[in-house]
Amino acid sequence: MRVLTGSDVLKKNFDSSVVTIGNFDGVHRGHAELFRQVKAACVQRGLPSVVVTFEPHPLAVLAPKNAPPLITTFAQKKALIAETGVDCLAAIDFTPEFSRMPAEAFVRDILMGCLGMRHIIIGHDYAFGKDRQGNQKTLERLGKEYGFTLEDISPVGEGRTIFSSSLARRLISRGDMPAATGILGRYHVISGTVVHGREIGQTLGFPTANISTCNELLPPDGVYAVMVAVDGRILQGACNIGNNPTFEGGARTIEAFLLDFSGQLYGHEIAICFVQRLREVMKFPDVAALITAIQQDVATTKSILAAADQSLIKPLFSPERIGE
Numbered sequence: 001m002r003v004l005t006g007s008d009v010l011k012k013n014f015d016s017s018v019v020t021i022g023n024f025d026g027v028h029r030g031h032a033e034l035f036r037q038v039k040a041a042c043v044q045r046g047l048p049s050v051v052v053t054f055e056p057h058p059l060a061v062l063a064p065k066n067a068p069p070l071i072t073t074f075a076q077k078k079a080l081i082a083e084t085g086v087d088c089l090a091a092i093d094f095t096p097e098f099s100r101m102p103a104e105a106f107v108r109d110i111l112m113g114c115l116g117m118r119h120i121i122i123g124h125d126y127a128f129g130k131d132r133q134g135n136q137k138t139l140e141r142l143g144k145e146y147g148f149t150l151e152d153i154s155p156v157g158e159g160r161t162i163f164s165s166s167l168a169r170r171l172i173s174r175g176d177m178p179a180a181t182g183i184l185g186r187y188h189v190i191s192g193t194v195v196h197g198r199e200i201g202q203t204l205g206f207p208t209a210n211i212s213t214c215n216e217l218l219p220p221d222g223v224y225a226v227m228v229a230v231d232g233r234i235l236q237g238a239c240n241i242g243n244n245p246t247f248e249g250g251a252r253t254i255e256a257f258l259l260d261f262s263g264q265l266y267g268h269e270i271a272i273c274f275v276q277r278l279r280e281v282m283k284f285p286d287v288a289a290l291i292t293a294i295q296q297d298v299a300t301t302k303s304i305l306a307a308a309d310q311s312l313i314k315p316l317f318s319p320e321r322i323g324e
């Protein structure tokens with residue numbers, strides 16, 4: 001997949017193409033269906049597919065207080081979109097100045113002029129541009145004027161659930177990992193570098209890899225059964241997110257005890273895939289009680305992960321940090 005960023009998006013890149021446009025946070029199953037339809041339209045027309053997105057997320061620039069914590073980093077989004085087999089991802093630098101560009105100029109100069117748009121496929125409720133002027137009606141009118149066609153796809157979902165980034169965010173925020181997995185079509189993943197902690201873990205018999213992460217949306221504090229990608233391997237793990245209340249003065253950490261592992265991980269990049277929440281974080285009366293609880297967590301983790309669907313594990317790293 002070709003990736004266009006910064007001023008490269010604003011050059012003449014394609015003579016003709018099929019375009020779709022959105023924020024695509026989480027690249028969930030609804031997005032996947034949209035990309036499938038874009039590729040089908042491309043085969044029919046013999047044209048390349050271009051996914052247009054904005055980076056950073058427009059709300060992070062225009063109304064940071066209302067901006068949601070994102071499910072995926074840009075690097076993770078890029079990896080997921082590349083997997084769908086589209087030809088090009090064009091990430092437009094979203095600046096306050098860009099946000100003032102009228103929808104018509106954006107369509108004519110960027111989508112058509114730089115990206116060669118001949119056909120655009122959008123989600124059922126998508127709108128873009130200054131004051132959300134770029135809605136379905138405007139696009140239809142501009143299509144007639146400038147000579148491109150528009151298709152909008154119906155909401156994608158299952159039963160009464162419509163797949164959306166905001167629903168996935170709500171589910172992750174409340175720790176309902178199986179429901180979030182159902183929307184994303186994969187386990188929610190956060191990645192990061194293993195950093196030093198207080199070195200208490202090894203004294204308990206449960207060393208934990210603590211990570212520093214760029215991912216914004218974390219599941220709530222608690223203990224989780226996870227699958228962890230480490231140096232090209234996928235290992236089972238029990239993950240704790242919280243401030244370790246049994247020990248005074250701890251900062252909030254994300255840490256995973258890896259089953260069937262021993263070795264040194266400081267500085268390594270790992271990706272933690274959340275399968276299921278086991279329990280709340282608790283303040284135990286003493287270290288022995290904490291150890292008994294962790295032993296129980298490990299046993300529960302093993303039985304849950306024995307039934308985990310391996311195909312839902314997507315070890316998504318934030319490759320800006322590892323040079324991809």
Ligand SMILES: Cc1cc2nc3c(=O)[nH]c(=O)nc-3n(C[C@H](O)[C@H](O)[C@H](O)COP(=O)(O)O)c2cc1C
Nearest residue numbers: 197198199200201238240244245246257281282297
């Ligand atoms: C599966 C698991 C569950 C945990 N649950 C709790 C808990 O409920 N309460 C708590 O205070 N600490 C809990 N811990 C965190 C330990 O206190 C923590 O691993 C220890 O403080 C090590 O910190 P360190 O990485 O800074 O050495 C848990 C750790 C693991 C691996």
Ligand SMILES: Nc1ncnc2c1ncn2[C@@H]1O[C@H](COP(=O)(O)OP(=O)(O)O)[C@@H](O)[C@H]1O
Nearest residue numbers: 196197198199201202207208209258264265266
């Ligand atoms: N099974 C394991 N799971 C996680 N980390 C492990 C494991 N075995 C060894 N380690 C190493 O031990 C370190 C964690 O030990 P710990 O005492 O918890 O120290 P820290 O407080 O620095 O996290 C990890 O960062 C990793 O390098």
